[in-house]
Amino acid sequence: FLPYSFRYTALVCKSGRVRIDEYGVSTIGNADAFQLKFLCENKKLERIVQASQNGFAHNAIDIFTDCPSRESAGYLCDSFFSGRAEHLLSGNNFVEKNFLENYIIAESFPGYKNGMVPMCYPSNIKKHSFIPNWALWFIVELKDYRLRTGDSALVEKAKERVYGILRWFDDYVNPEGFLEKLNGWIFVEWSDANDYLQDVNIPTNILYAAALEIAGELYIDERLIAQSCALREKIVAYSFDGLFFEDNLVRNENGDLKRAGNISETCQYYALFFLLSDGSHFAEYRKRLIEDFGCVRDVENVYPSICKSNMFIGDYLRLSYLCEIGEYERVLEESETLFTHMAEKTLTIWEYETVLNSLDHGFAACASCFILESIEKTKKYEYQIIRS
Numbered sequence: 249f250l251p252y253s254f255r256y257t258a259l260v261c262k263s264g265r266v267r268i269d270e271y272g273v274s275t276i277g278n279a280d281a282f283q284l285k286f287l288c289e290n291k292k293l294e295r296i297v298q299a300s301q302n303g304f305a306h307n308a309i310d311i312f313t314d315c316p317s318r319e320s321a322g323y324l325c326d327s328f329f330s331g332r333a334e335h336l337l338s339g340n341n342f343v344e345k346n347f348l349e350n351y352i353i354a355e356s357f358p359g360y361k362n363g364m365v366p367m368c369y370p371s372n373i374k375k376h377s378f379i380p381n382w383a384l385w386f387i388v389e390l391k392d393y394r395l396r397t398g399d400s401a402l403v404e405k406a407k408e409r410v411y412g413i414l415r416w417f418d419d420y421v422n423p424e425g426f427l428e429k430l431n432g433w434i435f436v437e438w439s440d441a442n443d444y445l446q447d448v449n450i451p452t453n454i455l456y457a458a459a460l461e462i463a464g465e466l467y468i469d470e471r472l473i474a475q476s477c478a479l480r481e482k483i484v485a486y487s488f489d490g491l492f493f494e495d496n497l498v499r500n501e502n503g504d505l506k507r508a509g510n511i512s513e514t515c516q517y518y519a520l521f522f523l524l525s526d527g528s529h530f531a532e533y534r535k536r537l538i539e540d541f542g543c544v545r546d547v548e549n550v551y552p553s554i555c556k557s558n559m560f561i562g563d564y565l566r567l568s569y570l571c572e573i574g575e576y577e578r579v580l581e582e583s584e585t586l587f588t589h590m591a592e593k594t595l596t597i598w599e600y601e602t603v604l605n606s607l608d609h610g611f612a613a614c615a616s617c618f619i620l621e622s623i624e625k626t627k628k629y630e631y632q633i634i635r636s
Contacts, residue, residue, distance in 0.1 A: 324383070
């Protein structure tokens with residue numbers, strides 16, 4: 249039992265009498281989370297990094313887990329961000345290797361057909377048997393893992409698993425090249441973006457295109473790369489309305505795919521993070537997303553019809569993208585806005601922007617990556633990073 253999320257405890261004697269001589273809590277966590285010590289004149293940012301370390305320690309004991317209370321289980325997608333945090337905080341990726349290797353060495357996944365993998369493993373849940381998006385995140389994470397560790401051997405061992413996953417998706421590719429009417433629990437993020445899933449969900453197809461390209465690169469498969477390129481072109485042609493990417497396409501009375509008119513902020517971040525490698529053609533679009541959106545947007549007055557992102561995973565895709573393009577001062581400002589109240593209230597980082605669900609989530613440790621990279625690039629504050 250990992251009671252990191254408790255606030256109070258009550259000891260109950262149902263019958264008889266009991267004398268308590270001593271009562272306490274023993275901490276079990278990943279000690280490597282504290283190999284790094286960050287000191288900064290901006291104490292809010294310093295405290296956010298400490299909160300990230302706490303959450304990582306609680307959720308990276310033997311494999312990556314989501315949270316130590318509601319679901320102490322190893323979920324894909326969350327692991328993509330936890331892996332980045334592990335590399336920064338501990339200087340290694342031992343836990344990530346354990347996590348990924350479990351998926352690779354399993355002889356089979358009973359109940360999962362045609363190559364699909366569980367959303368979390370080795371545990372499993374019954375309500376939703378699988379999240380197809382999470383299987384795609386497994387492929388995406390393999391690329392990041394190899395870049396961080398140089399461990400090509402593990403990636404090569406994953407080849408059969410990766411091709412099995414892609415074979416599962418083959419059954420849902422429509423004549424236009426999109427994934428259509430996917431089975432399973434399609435998950436984009438915790439926001440209204442998860443209401444725009446059928447018939448063709450654009451964020452899921454963007455992720456699929458990225459997974460195809462990454463698999464093609466990892467295993468030198470030009471066929472997969474060509475399929476990814478063709479799908480990317482289709483996504484832009486069908487989904488982009490001149491201002492934004494719309495979240496889903498539906499079949500009209502003639503059977504043609506048309507935009508459904510739904511737009512989420514998070515769909516745009518999927519496009520920025522995975523889709524748009526050429527910045528010149530979408531320069532105005534990028535500028536609009538960077539300057540007019542994010543956690544400081546006044547949703548009621550600025551693009552009120554576009555539903556706001558949440559922490560998991562829209563906010564993190566945005567911060568990752570901002571780091572990628574060198575918008576470091578903006579990253580620091582938005583990180584302070586997003587995370588300060590969490591760090592001050594619970595000294596952990598949460599699954600949602602508000603007190604709604606898990607307040608100690610493993611993926612959220614990646615906040616430390618955004619902050620430390622931006623601090624080092626901008627030198628905006630006096631700081632010191634000490635590694636033990």
